[in-house]
Amino acid sequence: MPNDDKEEHPLQPLVESYQARPERGFLKPIIFADSREFQSEVITEFEQYECIVKQKTLVVGDYLLSDRVCVERKTAQDFVSSIMDGRLFAQIKSLKDNFEKPVLLIEGNDLYANVKPNVIRGALASIALDFAMPLVWTKNPQESAGILYWIARREQLGEKREVTIRTDKKADTNKQRQEFLVAGLPGISIVRARSLLKKFKSPIAVFNAKEEHLAEAENLGPKTAKKIRGLLEEIYK
Secondary structure, eight states: OOOTTOOOOTTHHHHHHHHSOOOTTOOOOEEEEEGGGGGSHHHHHGGGSSOEEEEEOOSSOSEEOSSSOEEEEEEHHHHHHHHHTTHHHHHHHHHHHHOSSOEEEEEOSOTTSSSOHHHHHHHHHHHHHTSOOOEEEESSHHHHHHHHHHHHHIIIIISOOOOOSOOOSOOOSHHHHHHHHHTTSTTOOHHHHHHHHHHHSSHHHHHHOOHHHHTTSTTOOHHHHHHHHHHHHSOOO
16 A cells, blocks of 8 residues: 655656646746857757856856856866866866855766876866765767756756856855955956955955956956946935
């Protein structure tokens, strides 16, 4: 006799979500894709899914899927290149510093074509153990688009999480609260917030800084500085 009181498997709601057909008025998840990714085949493959894709210059990662999930997508060739030139672990550290649940997506299966296997294995071991970074493997751009879509759908429609450029882990210290406060300014990520705080030493100094001084901060520029001053000086309505 079946037990009606048995505990539901944690993945059951997700399975039902996958099986359900979109209803009328179905909300589409929003995917922010870095400007550099807009030349990839992944963007074209999104056309087969019910989602909205927006181009955005992301300081960290390639695809922003919710307030806590950002994905760095690498083809197998780029993954190998980023190990050799030292980019990989710096990028992973930035993801971990700025997002609660970052993901590394590796597309393709020719990892061992032009490099010693132990180099790749050592890097993968470090990603899994030293950084505790989730790894997702896909065969091609079509599969990558599908994975990205379902993560975005699960986060935004299943977990009811917002997708926003202003993202960071929960602020537990005054330093993190200061970073999060400054990251609320237009065009400012956590990385840029840190640059501003390093230059001006405190949030109030950032807010009081002149436009030309803001533009001198690392990773900023005149356009972003103008937007910041415009917001800070605009009368609240």
